[in-house]
Amino acid sequence: VLDEFSLIKQYFERPSTQSAKANPQLVKGIGDDCAILNVPQGCQLVFSIDTLVEGVHFPVDAKPEDIAWRLLGAAVSDLAAMGATPNHFTLALTLPELSNIWLKSFSENLAQAADHYQITLVGGDTTKGPLTLSVQVQGFVETGKALLRNGAQVDDVICVTGSLGDSRAGLSLLTSQEDSDIHRYLRKRFYRPQARVSTGLLINQYASACIDISDGLLADLGHILVSSDKGACIDSQVIPLSREIKAVAGDDALDWALTGGEDFELCFTVSATKWSLLQQALADTKHLVAISKIGTIKAESGIEIYKDAKWQSIAARGFNHFSS
Amino acid sequence: VLDEFSLIKQYFERPSTQSAKANPQLVKGIGDDCAILNVPQGCQLVFSIDTLVEGVHFPVDAKPEDIAWRLLGAAVSDLAAMGATPNHFTLALTLPELSNIWLKSFSENLAQAADHYQITLVGGDTTKGPLTLSVQVQGFVETGKALLRNGAQVDDVICVTGSLGDSRAGLSLLTSQEDSDIHRYLRKRFYRPQARVSTGLLINQYASACIDISDGLLADLGHILVSSDKGACIDSQVIPLSREIKAVAGDDALDWALTGGEDFELCFTVSATKWSLLQQALADTKHLVAISKIGTIKAESGIEIYKDAKWQSIAARGFNHFSS
Numbered sequence: 325v326l327d328e329f330s331l332i333k334q335y336f337e338r339p340s341t342q343s344a345k346a347n348p349q350l351v352k353g354i355g356d357d358c359a360i361l362n363v364p365q366g367c368q369l370v371f372s373i374d375t376l377v378e379g380v381h382f383p384v385d386a387k388p389e390d391i392a393w394r395l396l397g398a399a400v401s402d403l404a405a406m407g408a409t410p411n412h413f414t415l416a417l418t419l420p421e422l423s424n425i426w427l428k429s430f431s432e433n434l435a436q437a438a439d440h441y442q443i444t445l446v447g448g449d450t451t452k453g454p455l456t457l458s459v460q461v462q463g464f465v466e467t468g469k470a471l472l473r474n475g476a477q478v479d480d481v482i483c484v485t486g487s488l489g490d491s492r493a494g495l496s497l498l499t500s501q502e503d504s505d506i507h508r509y510l511r512k513r514f515y516r517p518q519a520r521v522s523t524g525l526l527i528n529q530y531a532s533a534c535i536d537i538s539d540g541l542l543a544d545l546g547h548i549l550v551s552s553d554k555g556a557c558i559d560s561q562v563i564p565l566s567r568e569i570k571a572v573a574g575d576d577a578l579d580w581a582l583t584g585g586e587d588f589e590l591c592f593t594v595s596a597t598k599w600s601l602l603q604q605a606l607a608d609t610k611h612l613v614a615i616s617k618i619g620t621i622k623a624e625s626g627i628e629i630y631k632d633a634k635w636q637s638i639a640a641r642g643f644n645h646f647s648s
Numbered sequence: 649v650l651d652e653f654s655l656i657k658q659y660f661e662r663p664s665t666q667s668a669k670a671n672p673q674l675v676k677g678i679g680d681d682c683a684i685l686n687v688p689q690g691c692q693l694v695f696s697i698d699t700l701v702e703g704v705h706f707p708v709d710a711k712p713e714d715i716a717w718r719l720l721g722a723a724v725s726d727l728a729a730m731g732a733t734p735n736h737f738t739l740a741l742t743l744p745e746l747s748n749i750w751l752k753s754f755s756e757n758l759a760q761a762a763d764h765y766q767i768t769l770v771g772g773d774t775t776k777g778p779l780t781l782s783v784q785v786q787g788f789v790e791t792g793k794a795l796l797r798n799g800a801q802v803d804d805v806i807c808v809t810g811s812l813g814d815s816r817a818g819l820s821l822l823t824s825q826e827d828s829d830i831h832r833y834l835r836k837r838f839y840r841p842q843a844r845v846s847t848g849l850l851i852n853q854y855a856s857a858c859i860d861i862s863d864g865l866l867a868d869l870g871h872i873l874v875s876s877d878k879g880a881c882i883d884s885q886v887i888p889l890s891r892e893i894k895a896v897a898g899d900d901a902l903d904w905a906l907t908g909g910e911d912f913e914l915c916f917t918v919s920a921t922k923w924s925l926l927q928q929a930l931a932d933t934k935h936l937v938a939i940s941k942i943g944t945i946k947a948e949s950g951i952e953i954y955k956d957a958k959w960q961s962i963a964a965r966g967f968n969h970f971s972s
Contacts, residue, residue, distance in 0.1 A: 374740070
């Protein structure tokens with residue numbers, strides 16, 4: 325019998341130095357019917373729930389350590405996209421069987437990922453069933469200062485963090501036996517996405533709209549455009565591509581960068597004025613995450629892309645409609 | 649392809665009169681990377697995540713309307729056990745296929761249940777996979793006033809709401825073809841548990857400890873006892889049994905009342921002094937939920953039960969160790 329209580333206690337409860345003490349907002353964590361939290365004065369609570377399903381979001385043979393990092397990275401990315409500070413999360417873990425090896429590895433890596441993002445596990449539910457993991461991440465943002473999707477203005481610069489398409493390339497290599505640096509890098513981009521928390525916090529006072537790229541650049545930029553009632557022009561020549569994706573994907577690299585999901589990079593817009601201020605702030609803080617300007621916001625709906633030496637229209641909604 | 653965005657919009661977004669407008673704390677609901685919430689001044693946030701899995705928590709042929717009510721009832725019950733006011737929830741819905749009939753019925757009944765508990769759906773994630781539903785319910789409690797498990801004191805009265813064992817009896821009748829009032833009542837107690845929100849709010853200023861009965865009276869009272877470092881004496885003759893469970897369960901009725909899970913009644917403790925004040929308050933407010941005194945807290949660990957005209961010891965942890 326799967327005893328959820330001993331399970332949660334055994335694997336997920338951590339010394340108070342790492343949880344409650346390190347999280348002064350937390351009044352009660354694991355161990356009662358609910359967790360209890362104080363939201364700091366002058367702050368709003370932001371939160372998002374995310375699910376990973378075995379065989380859908382990751383292969384059946386995925387390692388528990390990879391699942392843990394991917395789960396938390398993908399979820400925390402939603403907080404990053406709001407320009408929020410992560411604070412705590414809950415875990416709903418559905419497991420087909422009680423495997424000590426699996427649980428030890430998963431919980432240890434989840435704790436490492438939680439430390440990395442400075443977010444505390446404060447409660448959960450453990451049930452028997454097909455491997456499914458839901459986390460609700462919660463964080464704080466100064467009241468009224470959350471980055472929304474709906475603030476893009478005409479002539480705003482469109483930016484993305486990091487490089488795009490790597491996760492899609494990594495997905496294509498999951499069954500690859502090759503253990504080269506390139507293949508390892510791309511697989512890691514799939515399994516261990518880096519939520520851009522520090523970038524979200526830095527751009528918070530400059531950006532007019534923001535989203536994290538979970539469905540692919542075109543789809544997620546499309547969400548900003550629909551929410552803001554605007555359109556966009558983007559230049560395919562400046563979409564940031566890693567040398568690794570160029571090495572394995574060749575001509576597919578751009579398509580994957582435009583439509584591949586789950587990079588968990590940020591896509592945001594910023595006015596021309598604030599763009600120069602932001603560049604100064606990036607330099608001043610020696611911000612390590614690359615930020616690329618890929619286009620501008622326009623009044624007319626839809627996305628125009630400069631590709632093969634001409635401007636082409638694509639539907640905002642996604643790459644399905646993109647005839648290249 | 650399961651398009652989670654249109655899905656969420658189509659089925660779960662509600663007119664603003666029923667969601668945002670009716671929930672002044674909610675700054676942003678469905679439609680961005682995160683929801684945004686203002687916690688009222690002087691209040692703490694309390695929250696809990698709960699999962700239901702098809703074939704584990706409900707049969708494969710369960711109706712979507714029953715699943716919706718059971719899901720929210722079970723989850724909101726955790727808020728009731730804290731003496732909290734429900735405010736909002738998120739839904740992580742994993743579905744094997746996009747069935748319009750299923751989704752329509754589920755979402756309509758979820759909305760009805762949400763109205764019943766005055767709780768607003770503010771976000772979610774929809775994925776493809778074996779039918780699994782997680783909800784995180786959140787509510788408010790006056791700062792420092794949440795009902796915890798660890799406050800039971802020696803000589804406190806132990807109380808339970810409603811009648812116990814009905815859900816377990818209903819479970820035994822799920823495949824029954826009999827459509828009598830008794831069978832319908834018990835099946836409904838399984839599928840449509842009533843979270844005792846109003847009782848939780850009322851007892852908040854009187855009770856010393858509280859828990860909801862999800863694992864069975866002995867197990868959940870056991871959680872209070874372990875958290876409070878106390879023991880209990882309970883009288884089997886005053887455990888509240890419905891006439892329906894007596895009709896179908898006969899000699900099993902008491903066992904089911906003691907160990908059957910998922911009644912989602914409250915079990916709480918209250919000092920002798922406050923017990924009389926509470927009785928007065930129950931009368932003054934014409935509180936409709938029955939409250940039964942079933943025993944008292946003692947200093948020595950473990951549970952003693954008066955049964956078959958003698959006191960017997962049982963392990964606090966559950967009925968497995970109960971030799972009757």
